[in-house]
Amino acid sequence: MDSNWILEQEKLKSKVICYDMYNWQHKRCISRVGGMDLSFIKGDESVACAALVVCELPDCEVVYEDITMVPLTISYVPGFLGFREAPAIVEAFSRLRDTNINLVPECILVDGNGILHPRGFGLASHVGVLCDVPTVGVAKNLYQMDGILRDDDQKHRISLLHEPGDHFALKTNSGNTLGLAVKTSAASTKPVYVSVGHKISLHTAAWLVCLCSKYRIPEPVRQADIRSREFIRKNSFSQK
DNA sequence: GCGACAG
DNA sequence: ATCTTGTCGC
Numbered sequence: 001m002d003s004n005w006i007l008e009q010e011k012l013k014s015k016v017i018c019y020d021m022y023n024w025q026h027k028r029c030i031s032r033v034g035g036m037d038l039s040f041i042k043g044d045e046s047v048a049c050a051a052l053v054v055c056e057l058p059d060c061e062v063v064y065e066d067i068t069m070v071p072l073t074i075s076y077v078p079g080f081l082g083f084r085e086a087p088a089i090v091e092a093f094s095r096l097r098d099t100n101i102n103l104v105p106e107c108i109l110v111d112g113n114g115i116l117h118p119r120g121f122g123l124a125s126h127v128g129v130l131c132d133v134p135t136v137g138v139a140k141n142l143y144q145m146d147g148i149l150r151d152d153d154q155k156h157r158i159s160l161l162h163e164p165g166d167h168f169a170l171k172t173n174s175g176n177t178l179g180l181a182v183k184t185s186a187a188s189t190k191p192v193y194v195s196v197g198h199k200i201s202l203h204t205a206a207w208l209v210c211l212c213s214k215y216r217i218p219e220p221v222r223q224a225d226i227r228s229r230e231f232i233r234k235n236s237f238s239q240k
Numbered sequence: 241g242c243g244a245c246a247g
Numbered sequence: 248a249t250c251t252t253g254t255c256g257c
Contacts, residue, residue, distance in 0.1 A: 143246045
């Protein structure tokens with residue numbers, strides 16, 4: 001079952017575009033940024049709450065939200081997160097396109113990695129290709145691979161990050177830059193790991209993440225996280 | 241065999 | 248991911 005997933009990732013990965021398809025950064029014309037996240041229930045592996053929110057710049061005011069309970073068919077397997085979480089987001093994005101095309105965001109921030117992934121195809125790229133929308137991967141923890149390690153050198157470079165916007169490249173042994181460790185808020189010690197999802201350059205991706213960050217986690221993703229958790233709590237799905 | 245392992 | 252409250256500090 002794993003080999004089929006690898007073939008599927010390789011097939012979809014060939015469609016990934018790692019450069020800007022629009023000139024938002026130069027013209028400063030981004031108006032809406034999406035964010036997605038899934039929350040789970042402690043003792044229930046069968047369902048999860050998926051959230052897709054749309055924030056409007058420059059203040060990241062939430063102008064749209066789609067919070068839904070979704071069935072889970074696949075368990076979490078490191079390296080294959082897309083197969084577990086992408087379907088719910090693809091459906092939510094499809095609903096948004098069908099019902100509120102005027103609120104469709106220019107880009108979606110995804111919690112998880114883009115091409116900063118063992119096979120270059122993380123959740124953010126998965127969502128980007130399936131929805132054919134620009135995406136950025138924003139991971140809270142580093143997925144170690146190819147010489148990109150949480151070693152002392154890594155810790156040292158993190159300690160050198162001071163101002164929001166400070167960052168350093170995450171390079172493989174062969175010298176390829178797969179992502180950036182970015183300090184997004186003055187208060188946080190931990191950086192966020194940004195990588196290209198689809199149809200955006202790494203530089204623009206980091207710029208956008210910083211543009212949307214009031215706290216460590218960029219607002220669109222943070223709001224999706226808050227709202228999906230709250231939905232589970234209010235509906236007492238936890239007492240199962 | 242042992243350790244690693246986004247969410 | 249989730250289990251979990253308050254608390255120390257800017």
